[in-house]
Amino acid sequence: MRNVLIDCDPGHDDALAILLTLANPENFRLLGITTVGGNQTLEKVSENALKVLMAADKRIPVAKGADSPLISPLKVAPEAHGDSGMDGPVFDKITLEYDNRHGVEFLKDKILEAEGKVTIIALGPLTNIALLLKTFPKVKDRIETIALMGGSYSSGNATAAAEFNFYIDPHAAYMVFHSGIPIIQAGTEVSQAASILHSEIDEFKDGGRVSRFVYELLEFYAKFSKGLNIDRSPIFDACPVMYILHPEIFTHGDYHVDIELQGNLTAGMSVTDKRVWYNMPKPNTKVLLSVDREKFVAYLKKAIYRLDTE
Ligand code: BDR
Ligand code: CA
Numbered sequence: 001m002r003n004v005l006i007d008c009d010p011g012h013d014d015a016l017a018i019l020l021t022l023a024n025p026e027n028f029r030l031l032g033i034t035t036v037g038g039n040q041t042l043e044k045v046s047e048n049a050l051k052v053l054m055a056a057d058k059r060i061p062v063a064k065g066a067d068s069p070l071i072s073p074l075k076v077a078p079e080a081h082g083d084s085g086m087d088g089p090v091f092d093k094i095t096l097e098y099d100n101r102h103g104v105e106f107l108k109d110k111i112l113e114a115e116g117k118v119t120i121i122a123l124g125p126l127t128n129i130a131l132l133l134k135t136f137p138k139v140k141d142r143i144e145t146i147a148l149m150g151g152s153y154s155s156g157n158a159t160a161a162a163e164f165n166f167y168i169d170p171h172a173a174y175m176v177f178h179s180g181i182p183i184i185q186a187g188t189e190v191s192q193a194a195s196i197l198h199s200e201i202d203e204f205k206d207g208g209r210v211s212r213f214v215y216e217l218l219e220f221y222a223k224f225s226k227g228l229n230i231d232r233s234p235i236f237d238a239c240p241v242m243y244i245l246h247p248e249i250f251t252h253g254d255y256h257v258d259i260e261l262q263g264n265l266t267a268g269m270s271v272t273d274k275r276v277w278y279n280m281p282k283p284n285t286k287v288l289l290s291v292d293r294e295k296f297v298a299y300l301k302k303a304i305y306r307l308d309t310e
Helices: 012-022 042-056 103-113 127-135 137-142 164-168 170-177 188-193 198-204 209-226 238-245 293-309
Strands: 002-008 028-035 062-064 118-122 143-149 183-186 195-197 232-234 250-259 270-273 285-291
Touching (some): 012 028, 012 042, 012 238, 028 042, 042 062, 042 209, 062 103, 103 118, 103 137, 118 238, 127 137, 127 170, 143 238, 164 170, 183 238, 188 195, 188 232, 188 285, 195 198, 195 293, 198 209, 198 293, 209 293, 238 293, 285 293
Parallel strands (some): 002 118, 028 062, 118 143, 183 285
Antiparallel strands (some): 250 270
16 A cells, blocks of 8 residues: 555546546555646646545545746646636536645645655646755655656657646756656656547446546547547546556656756757666666556546446
């Protein structure tokens, strides 16, 4: 059983990652959720985190973290996630409340209070995690690993070179990759492999309450890929969670990864050192490269059905 904290910006795929975690309590002791400005403003993504918990009928503390990146202004992504950051499902009223600590303070408290080490699952820009490591360096020894969605092995999505989470806050990503904490990186390539076919989305339509919520999420989320004439949608943020649950369905490589801060064309790019050369820097990251798509989707479905029938 692993102690975990999820830092996120829901986000349709963040929502699926949270549900996958909640559906596997034998594997994850979810100590809390923190939110960060990313896919939408901090207010919106924080409300979305509460909505996910309401949909799953779970009570997990949620604390709001940073509203904008360390240095650059926040750029949100309504083109993929809509005006609310999680368009699709409709809620009348949010009935859960926030923990009143700042997210960074909350993360520090949860890590220091936990029995044993904690895994951080980071699914948005890494602003909160960078602030945590900088402000409370004593937490470092208590973090087992940071399993994150961000960056790429070869190609970006927000720009030709940079993936969205790292593009939004490259300085935070830099601090995390220079922290010395072991990192599991799910970038754009493994996320593309972890796609749900649009023809598979209907299978959630007639399930229970959680399935219906997932159906409504995916129906909206699929519009972005459909607009590009693509028959599937990548479930980016579920990848690091799925890797912890089922490493056997992934391929990976161990590499030294660094973050480009300033290139005109490459700011926010994660640079994977693939050389076979002398005097190489030691690997700091387990880079996930691919996944068995069918097994990924099957395990995701199983998790959602499990939440339906609890
Ligand atoms: C990442 O950016 C966000 O839009 C998704 O939630 C995911 O974390 C993919 O680049
Ligand atoms: Ca996200």
